[in-house]
Amino acid sequence: MSHDPLSKRRLKIWIRLLGVTRTAEGALREFLRLGHDTTLPRFDVLAALYRRRDGVTMSELSRMLLVSNGNATTVVDRLEKDGLVRRTQSDSDRRTVFVALTPEGLAQFEGLAAEHEAQVNALFSGLTEADLDTLTDILKRMGGPK
Template identity: 45%
Template sequence: MALKLWLRLLACSTQIETEIRKRLRARFGITLSRFDYLAQLYRHPEGLRMSALSRYRMVTGGSITGLTDELEKEGLVLREPSPEDRRAFQLRLTAEGRRVFERIAAEHEAWVIEFFSDLRASDRKVLYELLGELRVHMAARQAAPSSSTASSELA
């Protein structure tokens, strides 16, 4: 049953992501990657170093550089020397970048609400709580040394 549950979670996540990608492209002409990039900078109005943005998005520095070049040309992102390290850059949304992101994010949120609208509110709440419990259990497992790691360290 656990394997079926995991596969169902994965399938649902994939279906939602596919639909969001399709709608972002059709409605705004952007990729999910661009949306995620803008979202990270929106959450950090003080700006982020390129290396931090790369870590948050779990992508290479090269892909961040490419997206930054494009978004900077479009006037959505500012790239400034980092005050702490002259070799690094701090990225921030421009006023136009914030405005564009807020418009896209409002529709994105409406889409996600739509995706879950056929579930009863009580079912959404239970699902949210159960997935929260799963995250807590997974975090505890990841924090504890695994038995396979422990046994290989003994060898």
């Protein structure tokens, strides 16, 4: 048992952060499912490939998304079937497969990303610029993404 007087408050903040995250993620899943007939994992794969336009190996993609190779493969299979990504084998190692966005995948992601950003903006519209600065500072001190 902790004797730190802030321990209970820190636990409550963790629960609140988790709740906010889950609520926002749920809203984004619904937005993608209902508004675009897609899923958050598909969006995440497209976003990762958008950041690395030259393509990545399946292993790199799995690491970027913090998912198993099997999960990444399942999503990539569907995206490839839909013509949004393409796989190519490495010239130097036939076991290595690269995946990248197709032109159609790039165009579709750019439109979807703009709407996703607008949705996130709406979800957090109650935060002022000062709130965002404070929250960014706090999360950085906690070790969150820069």
